[in-house]
Amino acid sequence: MDPEEDMHDARGESSQEEEDFYSEGYPSDGEDEDDDGDDAGYDFVDNDSDDPSTDVRRLQQNYTTLNEENISQRQADDINRVSTVLSIKRWEACVLLRHYNWSVSKVHDEWFADEENVRKTVGLLEKHIEMPNKRELTCGICFENYPRDTMKASPCGHPFCFSCWRGYISTSINDGPGCLMLRCPDPTCRAAVGLDMVDSMASREDREKYARYLRRSYVEDNRKTKWCPAPGCEYAVEFVMGSGSYDVCCKCSYSFCWNCTEEAHRPVDCGTVARWILKNSAESENMNWILANSKPCPKCKRPIEKNQGCMHITCTPPCKFEFCWLCLGPWTEHGERTGGFYACNRYESAKQEGAYDESERRREMAKNSLERYTHYYERWAANQSSRQKALTDLQALQNEKLEKLSDRQSQPESQLKFITDAWLQIVECRRVLKWTYAYGFYLHENEHAKRQFFEYLQGEAESGLERLHQCAEKELQVYLEAETPLKDFNDFRTKLAGLTSVTRNYFENLVRALESGLNDVGPSNSQAGSNQAACSKSSSSKSLAPGKSKSGKSRTGGAATSSRSGSSRGMDDSIWTCDSCTCTNPKSNSHCQACDRHR
Amino acid sequence: MTSSSVPSRKVLSKIASNRLQKEVMEWQTNPPAGFKYKVNDSLQRWIIEVTGAPGTLYTGETYQLQVDFPEHYPMEAPQVIFIPPAPLHPHIYSNGHICLDILYDSWSPAMTVSSVCISILSMLSSSPAKERPADNDRYVRNCRNGRSPKETRWWFHDDKV
Numbered sequence: 001m002d003p004e005e006d007m008h009d010a011r012g013e014s015s016q017e018e019e020d021f022y023s024e025g026y027p028s029d030g031e032d033e034d035d036d037g038d039d040a041g042y043d044f045v046d047n048d049s050d051d052p053s054t055d056v057r058r059l060q061q062n063y064t065t066l067n068e069e070n071i072s073q074r075q076a077d078d079i080n081r082v083s084t085v086l087s088i089k090r091w092e093a094c095v096l097l098r099h100y101n102w103s104v105s106k107v108h109d110e111w112f113a114d115e116e117n118v119r120k121t122v123g124l125l126e127k128h129i130e131m132p133n134k135r136e137l138t139c140g141i142c143f144e145n146y147p148r149d150t151m152k153a154s155p156c157g158h159p160f161c162f163s164c165w166r167g168y169i170s171t172s173i174n175d176g177p178g179c180l181m182l183r184c185p186d187p188t189c190r191a192a193v194g195l196d197m198v199d200s201m202a203s204r205e206d207r208e209k210y211a212r213y214l215r216r217s218y219v220e221d222n223r224k225t226k227w228c229p230a231p232g233c234e235y236a237v238e239f240v241m242g243s244g245s246y247d248v249c250c251k252c253s254y255s256f257c258w259n260c261t262e263e264a265h266r267p268v269d270c271g272t273v274a275r276w277i278l279k280n281s282a283e284s285e286n287m288n289w290i291l292a293n294s295k296p297c298p299k300c301k302r303p304i305e306k307n308q309g310c311m312h313i314t315c316t317p318p319c320k321f322e323f324c325w326l327c328l329g330p331w332t333e334h335g336e337r338t339g340g341f342y343a344c345n346r347y348e349s350a351k352q353e354g355a356y357d358e359s360e361r362r363r364e365m366a367k368n369s370l371e372r373y374t375h376y377y378e379r380w381a382a383n384q385s386s387r388q389k390a391l392t393d394l395q396a397l398q399n400e401k402l403e404k405l406s407d408r409q410s411q412p413e414s415q416l417k418f419i420t421d422a423w424l425q426i427v428e429c430r431r432v433l434k435w436t437y438a439y440g441f442y443l444h445e446n447e448h449a450k451r452q453f454f455e456y457l458q459g460e461a462e463s464g465l466e467r468l469h470q471c472a473e474k475e476l477q478v479y480l481e482a483e484t485p486l487k488d489f490n491d492f493r494t495k496l497a498g499l500t501s502v503t504r505n506y507f508e509n510l511v512r513a514l515e516s517g518l519n520d521v522g523p524s525n526s527q528a529g530s531n532q533a534a535c536s537k538s539s540s541s542k543s544l545a546p547g548k549s550k551s552g553k554s555r556t557g558g559a560a561t562s563s564r565s566g567s568s569r570g571m572d573d574s575i576w577t578c579d580s581c582t583c584t585n586p587k588s589n590s591h592c593q594a595c596d597r598h599r
Numbered sequence: 600m601t602s603s604s605v606p607s608r609k610v611l612s613k614i615a616s617n618r619l620q621k622e623v624m625e626w627q628t629n630p631p632a633g634f635k636y637k638v639n640d641s642l643q644r645w646i647i648e649v650t651g652a653p654g655t656l657y658t659g660e661t662y663q664l665q666v667d668f669p670e671h672y673p674m675e676a677p678q679v680i681f682i683p684p685a686p687l688h689p690h691i692y693s694n695g696h697i698c699l700d701i702l703y704d705s706w707s708p709a710m711t712v713s714s715v716c717i718s719i720l721s722m723l724s725s726s727p728a729k730e731r732p733a734d735n736d737r738y739v740r741n742c743r744n745g746r747s748p749k750e751t752r753w754w755f756h757d758d759k760v
């Protein structure tokens with residue numbers, strides 16, 4: 001017999017099995033989830049792929065919502081796998097998995113690399129030691145003697161009586177989740193005390209608590225899962241890392257970012273959200289905060305927050321302007337001579353000479369900065385409340401209006417799904433729009449091309465959404481109030497469905513464009529080509545702006561219509577507007593992509 | 600079992616007093632070297648005299664340990680402190696509190712007063728210098744309202760000493 005051989009065999013088998021497991025479960029990603037790493041996530045760069053595969057990708061979920069039962073099931077499966085592959089007892093597998101944060105592959109790797117060391121660390125003895133072979137034994141806790149067969153021991157053979165075991169286990173369970181790493185009471189012994197001992201000796205109440213800790217640990221200590229942060233929600237979400245967006249939607253319908261567990265925030269990244277939230281809380285606590293902690297960069301005018309004692313401030317890239325916090329002069333004019341890093345005598349002496357009125361200047365800067373912040377914050381908050389309102393409206397719609405409408409228009413409710421879809425889209429758009437204001441706040445003032453393009457896209461998004469909202473709210477009212485000819489209602493359906501789809505496309509492209517840092521826009525003005533790529537997708541909503549021509553083959557002339565951002569992006573000739581549903585279509589299409597009506 | 604406060608005021612459970620009686624008997628036949636314990640009527644509080652081991656910084660010096668047992672001893676650790684004046688030691692505060700893991704997180708019900716005493720003596724014997732912990736004043740100030748060392752979140756000093 002050769003244990004070495006066996007182990008190598010087992011290893012080969014296990015990794016094979018593992019691969020199968022993942023490729024079965026997650027067709028999109030067969031890779032080992034454990035060294036996936038942190039480079040995960042943002043691979044939206046291919047944002048000009050118009051091919052339908054992007055839609056497929058969107059539908060392919062990279063996460064799963066788990067209820068209590070699912071969690072227990074997965075945990076049991078993992079325990080069984082490890083137990084089978086390593087030929088150890090289930091409770092031992094459980095101790096091992098807990099120690100290695102429930103990563104099956106990590107357990108396998110460590111075990112086959114150095115079983116002896118793993119056993120020592122975790123407290124699993126290779127050979128079970130029997131209790132001393134005497135008729136009576138002394139319990140190591142209460143020091144009473146008991147017949148041997150009423151005593152129990154972990155595989156280390158240190159005997160304790162039933163009631164001491166029970167007290168020991170209970171004390172540990174009531175102390176918290178540390179009970180999952182329980183060891184033999186003997187201070188010289190580190191043998192693990194696991195699920196089997198708990199199950200055979202603890203009270204029912206304690207057993208249930210222990211099981212709860214096990215389940216919690218499986219979610220909280222596992223890198224693949226997190227609890228849904230919605231208050232009162234008991235689902236967990238399992239995420240496949242390295243597979244795209246972090247946004248997940250729990251079965252309770254709460255959408256959140258799996259990475260930072262804030263509310264879903266595409267297109268801005270987690271860092272920006274954290275900064276923005278911090279900023280808002282600081283602001284609401286005390287508007288003066290900004291006066292003390294934030295000044296506009298003297299070069300690019302973006303607000304700079306000072307967070308350390310040093311007066312040497314470097315603006316964030318791409319500006320990188322280095323300046324003095326006190327006098328706002330360039331840092332190159334500073335150094336030992338001006339008083340070191342924590343003071344500025346240039347500032348002090350100027351103040352003494354009355355060269356500039358400090359408070360005046362301070363107020364002026366604060367005003368700029370504050371006004372700028374207020375501008376973005378108000379719009380961010382306005383979209384937040386619009387979203388809240390839209391959610392309420394959606395509920396009202398689902399609770400009563402749809403039924404009423406189905407009555408009035410003699411349509412089965414299943415035929416009215418397009419209205420719910422429209423409202424869901426509105427809710428989502430409000431969310432995206434909201435975050436574009438945080439995005440805008442942190443965008444550099446001196447990246448003119450980018451900023452202009454950003455504001456253009458944002459403006460288009462806003463008016464497009466406005467139109468959809470209008471249609472879903474006001475126009476719907478007509479059909480709720482009276483019976484109308486079927487044709488009218490069908491036209492309404494066509495229009496609303498068209499607007500929904502167009503708006504969805506527009507926003508999806510907007511999100512992708514912002515996530516890629518608007519990289520289609522060069523710092524110079526060479527954007528005609530690349531911009532067009534981004535715009536041809538967004539072009540659809542161009543015609544959503546009010547004031548479109550009434551003539552059949554209207555072309556939305558750049559210069560003639562809105563002068564927003566003043567850019568005629570050369571797409572005037574490349575698109576046409578559908579008469580029926582007002583969608584914009586590429587010239588190459590002979591039928592409207594939204595309602596399929598002929599040009 | 601209620602979860603009311605001040606556990607040290609509660610009388611010992613049956614299990615605790617049985618176990619302590621056994622410990623008293625064991626101590627009487629086999630006391631740890633360097634310690635004296637005079638049996639009194641209170642099983643719940645022991646006062647033990649420690650004498651510094653020969654050849655150490657504390658040779659010949661004597662100190663007094665106060666050991667209080669909680670209701671659910673030995674499942675719960677006893678509270679062990681030096682009655683001031685406490686020995687000058689980098690892990691012993693001037694109010695008598697001792698920074699030693701087995702008295703807190705690493706307590707096990709299979710430990711005894713005797714084994715705790717031995718650990719404390721070995722801690723004294725290995726001391727390189729007679730000095731207070733760096734944070735002595737701050738800690739002692741924080742304990743002014745009679746806080747038990749068992750309520751402290753101990754950050755255990757390195758165990759080289």
Ligand SMILES: [Zn+2]
Pocket residue numbers: 154156157158184185186189190191
């Ligand atoms: Zn043991």
Ligand SMILES: [Zn+2]
Pocket residue numbers: 139140141142143144160161162163164165
């Ligand atoms: Zn016992």
Ligand SMILES: [Zn+2]
Pocket residue numbers: 228229230233234235250251252253254
């Ligand atoms: Zn949820």
Ligand SMILES: [Zn+2]
Pocket residue numbers: 246257258259260261262265269270273
């Ligand atoms: Zn995030």
Ligand SMILES: [Zn+2]
Pocket residue numbers: 297298299300301302315316319320321
């Ligand atoms: Zn700057």
Ligand SMILES: [Zn+2]
Pocket residue numbers: 324325326327328329334338344345346347
């Ligand atoms: Zn300066």
Ligand SMILES: [Zn+2]
Pocket residue numbers: 498578579580581582583592593594595596597
């Ligand atoms: Zn159309």
